[in-house]
Amino acid sequence: MDSLQKFQDLLKKLFQFEASDLDFGIYRILNYKRDKIERFIQEELKKKVENAFAKHKDERLTDINQRFEEVKQKIIQNFGQEALTPTGELKEEFKNTPLGKEFLSIKAQKDEVKAIDEIKSQVFNDLYNFFSRYYEEGDFVPQYRYSIKGHKYAIPYNGEEVKLYWANSDQYYIKTGLLFRDYTFKAGDYRVIFRIVSAKEELGSNKATKERFFILDDEEPLKIEDKTLIIRFQYRELTEEEVKHYDIEGGSNTAKQEKINQKSYDEIFKEIEDVTLKGFLGQMKNEKPLLLYQLNRFTAKNTKDYFIHKNLRKFLSEQLDYFIKSEVLDIETLEKEKFLDKHITRAKVVREIGEDIIDFLSQIEDFQKKLWEKKKFVLKTEYVITTDRLPEEFYDEILKNESQLKEWQDLGFELPKNKEELKNKKLPIDTKYFSQEFKEKLLEKLTENADL
Structure with missing residues (x-):
């Protein structure tokens, strides 16, 4: 795999192309820009690098050609036209003169600039090395790089006497529990x-x-209706028999769940009779059958923490700047080079392309941040009030409300036989089971002498 393909594959992982068929949450945001991002990765990326190289190459050549012509004219003025061969090369007897050495030095720089395209693959490797270090399995990891040797990380610090810091201090923690959604x-x-x-x-x-x-x-593990397959799961501890059935003794929880997923996949396939559906579910995706691939993603999604960075653009831009200065233009590389032009160009292109990708990533992250920070509006409010606090004029309607009575039964309460029992038992009523008119009258009565 060449460096361009390797970097393109990384970008597809960063933008979660493997999740392009999902239709919920952040995937909807990604899908909205999917075509634009894919066009950038597959078509524009290579062109941008080539154009950037061409631009920097032309700028550099213009300057070098001007200097080359100036020193060439000086040679002709001092040594005559015969100092140069018909092909423009300097003759051997003039090479050790000061003008001859200057001529050869500038000519070597000119040849170096013409061969600058050779480091394009190095640019893709640089970009890969930079972005891959901040993403692990699709999640962003905000680690401030300090060095590529020894102590690799630093914390943002402005000289305070005490600095409290944790790895995700610049991120919002989004998921505090299991997201049991379809x-x-x-x-x-x-x-x-x-x-x-x-x-x-x-x-x-x-x-x-x-x-x-x-x-x-x-x-009821499976249910098929009108080209919709519903697969039902429980989330719970396992019995001894189930541990043996799934063969999950030992190993990490992730490895255990993946073993269970494999068994579940086999059992689902046995149950499905629709040959066409089986064909679709068995198609390979990332070297796994589609159903198993999605099953692994589903179980991981529901047991994983998520974060949104508060200022992804600033963080990555600062880190890109440090990366270029410490690793692209590192002193050990520059000391070995006679001319630095190609590495200056390499650094400029890495910055230019890196900033384009940071722009894409931060747009998506900022959109998520706006949604998270958006003020929440109350769409509906209900109240739970114990019956001993209610005026007796509402008791008849409460005793006739079958939904409320059923909830009390489900909660294990003994149903009241009359108004007196209703009052004494101090049962909780939920206004969601009553009409809007009932709720308004109740609130009006309760707030006559005091706020609720």
Whole structure:
């Protein structure tokens, strides 16, 4: 794989191209700009590098050609036209003169600039090395680089006596728990949904694991309706029998879940009778069947923390500046070079292309940040109030409300037989089970003498 292809593959991972068929959350934002980003990676990236090299090469050649012509004229004036061969080369007897040495030095610089295209692959390697260090498995890792040797990282510090710092201090922590939402993707013209359902019974002392895992629902694992396949999962501890069934003794939780996913995949395939659907689900994606690939992503997504950087553009721009000065233009490389023009050009191109990519990444990150920081608006408000606090005029309607009575039963409360019991039992009523008119009257009564 050449350096350009390697870097293009990295960019596809950064922009999560493998998730292009997902239709929720950040993937919708990415899909909105997918065509533009793909065009940049596949077509514009190489052209931009070539154009940048051509621009810097032309600028440099213009200056060198001018100096070359000036020293060439001086040679003709001092030594005559015969000092040069018909092809423009300096004859041997004039090479050790001061003008001859200057002529040869400038000519060597000219040849060096013409051969500058040879370091294009080095530019792609530089860009790969820079961006790959800040992304691990699709997640951004904000590590301030200090050195490529010894102590590699530093913390942003302005001389305070005490500095409290943690790795994600410049990021918003987005997910504090499990996101048990439907996970949707497409398989051909079919729609596939992974859905979490509650476990039907407590395992009690029968559970063999403290950790919870995603396993197929034992009651109704699959459901197919109008080209939509719904696969249902439970998220719970496992029994001894299930640990043996999935063969997950030992290893990390991630490895255990992946083993369970493989078993689940095999069981799902056995259950599906639709040959066309099986064909779509079995298509290879990232060296795995589509269904297994999506299943691994689904389980990882629901057990992973997410962060949004507060100022990604500033962070990456500062780090790119440091990277260029310390690694592209590092002193050890420059000491070995006779002429530095090609490395100056290399640094300029790395900065130019790097800033374009940072712009794409920060646009997406800033959009997420705006959504996160946006003030939340209350769409609906309900109240839970115990019955002993309610005026008796509402008791009749409460006792007739079947939804409220059912909730009390589900919560294990004994149902009141009359108004007196309703008052004494201090049962909680939820206004979501009542009409808007009931709620307004109730709030009006409760706030006659004091705020709620």
